[in-house]
Amino acid sequence: MNNTDQKRAPICEALERLRKKRVVPFDVPGHKRGRGNPELEQLLGDRCVNLDVNSMKPLDNLCHPVSVIREAEELTAEAFGADHAFLMVGGTTSAVQSMILSVCKAGDKIILPRNVHKSAINALVLCGAVPVYVDMEVEERIGIALGMENDKLKKAIALHPDAAAVLVNNPTYYGICSDLVSIVQTAHEHGMKVLVDEAHGTHLYFGKNLPVSGMAAGADMAAISMHKSGGSLTQSSVLLTNKTMNAEYVRQIINLTQTTSASYLLLSSLDISRRNLALRGESSFSKVVDMAEYARTEINAIGGYYAYGKELINGSSVYDFDVTKLCVYTQDIGLTGIEVYDLLRDEYDIQVEFGDIGNMMAYISIGDRIRDIERLVGALADIKRLYERDGSGLIDCEYIQPEVVMSPQKAFYAERKSLPIEKTEHCVCGEFVMCYPPGIPILAPGERITREIIDYILFAREKGCSLQGTENPMVEYLNVIQEQ
Amino acid sequence: MEMWFSEIHTQNIKLTIRTDKQLFSGESDYQRIDVFDSPELGKFVTLNGDIIFSDADEFVYDEMVTHVPMAVHPNVKKVLIIGGGDGGVAKELSYYPEIEEIEIVEQDELFMEVCQKFFPDMAQGLKDPRVKIYHEDGLRFLRRRINEYDLIINDSTNPFGYTEGLFTKEFYGSCYKALKEDGIMVYQHGSPFYDEDEAACRSMHRKVFRSFPISRVYQAHITTCPAGYWLFGFASKKYHPIRDFDGARWRKRNIKTWYYTANLHIGAFMLPRYVEDLLEEEEDKL
Numbered sequence: 026m027n028n029t030d031q032k033r034a035p036i037c038e039a040l041e042r043l044r045k046k047r048v049v050p051f052d053v054p055g056h057k058r059g060r061g062n063p064e065l066e067q068l069l070g071d072r073c074v075n076l077d078v079n080s081m082k083p084l085d086n087l088c089h090p091v092s093v094i095r096e097a098e099e100l101t102a103e104a105f106g107a108d109h110a111f112l113m114v115g116g117t118t119s120a121v122q123s124m125i126l127s128v129c130k131a132g133d134k135i136i137l138p139r140n141v142h143k144s145a146i147n148a149l150v151l152c153g154a155v156p157v158y159v160d161m162e163v164e165e166r167i168g169i170a171l172g173m174e175n176d177k178l179k180k181a182i183a184l185h186p187d188a189a190a191v192l193v194n195n196p197t198y199y200g201i202c203s204d205l206v207s208i209v210q211t212a213h214e215h216g217m218k219v220l221v222d223e224a225h226g227t228h229l230y231f232g233k234n235l236p237v238s239g240m241a242a243g244a245d246m247a248a249i250s251m252h253k254s255g256g257s258l259t260q261s262s263v264l265l266t267n268k269t270m271n272a273e274y275v276r277q278i279i280n281l282t283q284t285t286s287a288s289y290l291l292l293s294s295l296d297i298s299r300r301n302l303a304l305r306g307e308s309s310f311s312k313v314v315d316m317a318e319y320a321r322t323e324i325n326a327i328g329g330y331y332a333y334g335k336e337l338i339n340g341s342s343v344y345d346f347d348v349t350k351l352c353v354y355t356q357d358i359g360l361t362g363i364e365v366y367d368l369l370r371d372e373y374d375i376q377v378e379f380g381d382i383g384n385m386m387a388y389i390s391i392g393d394r395i396r397d398i399e400r401l402v403g404a405l406a407d408i409k410r411l412y413e414r415d416g417s418g419l420i421d422c423e424y425i426q427p428e429v430v431m432s433p434q435k436a437f438y439a440e441r442k443s444l445p446i447e448k449t450e451h452c453v454c455g456e457f458v459m460c461y462p463p464g465i466p467i468l469a470p471g472e473r474i475t476r477e478i479i480d481y482i483l484f485a486r487e488k489g490c491s492l493q494g495t496e497n498p499m500v501e502y503l504n505v506i507q508e509q
Numbered sequence: 510m511e512m513w514f515s516e517i518h519t520q521n522i523k524l525t526i527r528t529d530k531q532l533f534s535g536e537s538d539y540q541r542i543d544v545f546d547s548p549e550l551g552k553f554v555t556l557n558g559d560i561i562f563s564d565a566d567e568f569v570y571d572e573m574v575t576h577v578p579m580a581v582h583p584n585v586k587k588v589l590i591i592g593g594g595d596g597g598v599a600k601e602l603s604y605y606p607e608i609e610e611i612e613i614v615e616q617d618e619l620f621m622e623v624c625q626k627f628f629p630d631m632a633q634g635l636k637d638p639r640v641k642i643y644h645e646d647g648l649r650f651l652r653r654r655i656n657e658y659d660l661i662i663n664d665s666t667n668p669f670g671y672t673e674g675l676f677t678k679e680f681y682g683s684c685y686k687a688l689k690e691d692g693i694m695v696y697q698h699g700s701p702f703y704d705e706d707e708a709a710c711r712s713m714h715r716k717v718f719r720s721f722p723i724s725r726v727y728q729a730h731i732t733t734c735p736a737g738y739w740l741f742g743f744a745s746k747k748y749h750p751i752r753d754f755d756g757a758r759w760r761k762r763n764i765k766t767w768y769y770t771a772n773l774h775i776g777a778f779m780l781p782r783y784v785e786d787l788l789e790e791e792e793d794k795l
Contacts, residue, residue, distance in 0.1 A: 327652075373678050396646060396674050403648040403679035410686060 031303035107265035120248035129154035170424035171342035172203035200350030205242035231306025257298035359416030379462035436471030452505035457494030537619035575601035592664035594621035600634030651683035663696035698740035
């Protein structure tokens with residue numbers, strides 16, 4: 026990688042040149058550098074509103090980049106070891122959807138694990154591709170779904186040799202990594218593209234001794250949440266492609282759904298974060314690893330909590346583990362993850378990333394300090410002292426493998442009726458149900474509703490999980506397919 | 510030559526002190542440390558630009574966190590001071606012969622060195638043979654302590670700086686756990702006068718009030734504090750700061766003080782109406 030070039034930030038430099046020219050704006054946005062909206066300027070500061078400008082020749086255009094945005098994308102591709110990089114302003118959701126739309130048409134099959142983010146299944150609703158779910162192993166003690174196993178992928182391919190692509194989420198929210206190199210090899214041998222949802226894996230491209238990244242493993246495309254471990258602004262993201270993809274076709278796919286007024290706040294934050302990662306990523310992530318490992322040791326020393334790490338590695342369903350992820354299994358103190366999550370915020374003024382039925386996750390990043398880790402550990406110790414209880418009767422599993430009855434698109438657009446959730450057993454679901462975060466669907470359109478799934482949803486609701494996806498805001502009713 | 514040091518108390522109010530010279534400036538792993546000499550207040554030390562104490566008013570604070578609990582608890586053997594690198598609190602404690610152990614947890618070694626060099630009188634307290642010093646994070650230190658101390662003094666002043674972890678529910682909970690069944694915790698309660706400080710003050714009281722069966726607040730006048738006014742917290746598992754106060758016993762010790770007296774002890778718990786009101790509002794929120 027060329028370090029001199031990586032010191033550049035073409036979009037930020039162009040914005041700076043524009044600022045110095047003191048151009049009179051007779052274009053959008055109408056707040057005109059904040060003057061037309063003083064309250065907004067007071068909230069965000071004048072530097073921020075001054076950067077909120079429209080595409081113009083000196084600043085290039087994200088829909089068809091030819092100058093500074095193109096340069097920024099080339100530097101990003103170089104930094105990530107990709108053939109091409111696309112700066113994205115619709116979140117990693119739009120990066121994941123663009124990957125799928127780039128390789129699947131209506132009726133195509135795509136092989137994926139069921140514990141994907143809803144954005145992946147949403148893409149199937151949009152394009153009409155049919156999901157083939159690979160069998161997943163579940164970790165007995167902590168109840169989470171594990172990685173994609175190469176053997177199970179081979180079985181799925183044998184049953185569906187006509188599939189167009191394989192999608193892997195790697196690492197998972199919980200830090201579980203699959204054997205990407207073998208998966209890529211298997212898929213490519215069968216002429217299938219490999220898409221990696223690397224929403225939780227920006228750091229894999231820059232840190233030392235971390236699991237292999239999608240591009241390094243030879244995947245065709247990868248979706249990178251720069252705003253997670255990469256430090257850019259929320260909603261900014263990056264889509265990477267390998268030389269096996271036609272980049273200009275991918276750009277057309279992105280432009281189907283992406284805004285034509287991309288925010289320069291987001292674009293400049295991607296530019297600056299890429300530079301920061303390229304120049305300082307290795308040392309930053311080594312500090313993140315140290316902090317996460319320290320926190321793990323201290324949390325495990327409290328007793329009653331299980332902050333899991335590399336000991337989960339088993340060569341197949343947990344091929345590797347991303348140690349920057351700090352997930353804690355909480356049910357041994359009789360509390361669900363979501364209860365600990367709520368206590369941390371309400372009683373200790375600590376906001377963690379998510380809590381689900383069995384686990385809570387604290388996101389450790391380049392912005393953390395060891396004294397904040399001490400607060401987190403101290404709070405967990407105090408929660409155990411004050412709130413520990415008998416945990417029998419808790420549901421322990423995060424993951425139920427559903428039966429797919431019809432394609433998500435067909436189910437989503439089918440005639441549906443609304444039923445009280447308790448009365449939906451055996452019906453085919455017509456919409457999504459998920460806890461957010463983590464945003465992994467409990468039910469997706471086209472899946473059979475079982476008693477176990479209903480119990481899980483009711484339990485999650487009772488424990489305070491934020492349930493989403495249904496038309497009914499309180500998740501008391503579900504839209505199911507009208508049986509013929 | 511005019512040389513003035515200013516501490517920002519609010520966006521709109523600052524305290525400005527004429528200084529003769531700057532005696533020290535350095536950056537530790539945790540904070541910027543400066544020492545100045547001034548005609549009015551003598552030497553004073555600042556952390557990230559906030560005055561921690563001056564020669565002129567240090568006695569108020571050190572006496573008030575020490576003698577108030579010591580005049581209530583009948584039998585203090587083991588004391589923990591969180592912060593306290595200046596040695597001022599340890600010095601006041603050294604007048605009590607029944608104390609067997611004084612542990613000081615001061616994370617910032619440089620702060621301690623600077624205090625020893627520029628405030629050698631206060632730092633005398635660190636030389637008491639009963640004193641043991643630990644350089645580590647206060648929260649981390651407390652996690653491993655159960656049922657050990659008769660008295661914990663939280664000597665950290667700033668709920669917004671690197672010591673903010675010492676003004677949290679997890680800290681107060683850890684103190685509760687580390688105290689014996691009749692233990693007392695005394696802590697900095699901030700200044701209630703300005704808006705921004707009032708919020709921090711309220712939140713501290715809310716947290717402690719819920720963590721200890723007895724939680725009272727007392728006051729002192731300290732020149733360099735915002736509005737010249739400072740509060741302390743008295744949190745206790747058993748002893749009440751007034752009902753269990755033994756003034757006669759304390760007088761007999763004949764400790765020479767400049768601020769604290771047995772008469773002042775009770776008066777210090779009598780708070781202005783607006784302070785009483787804001788504390789009670791927090792108690793009612795439960």
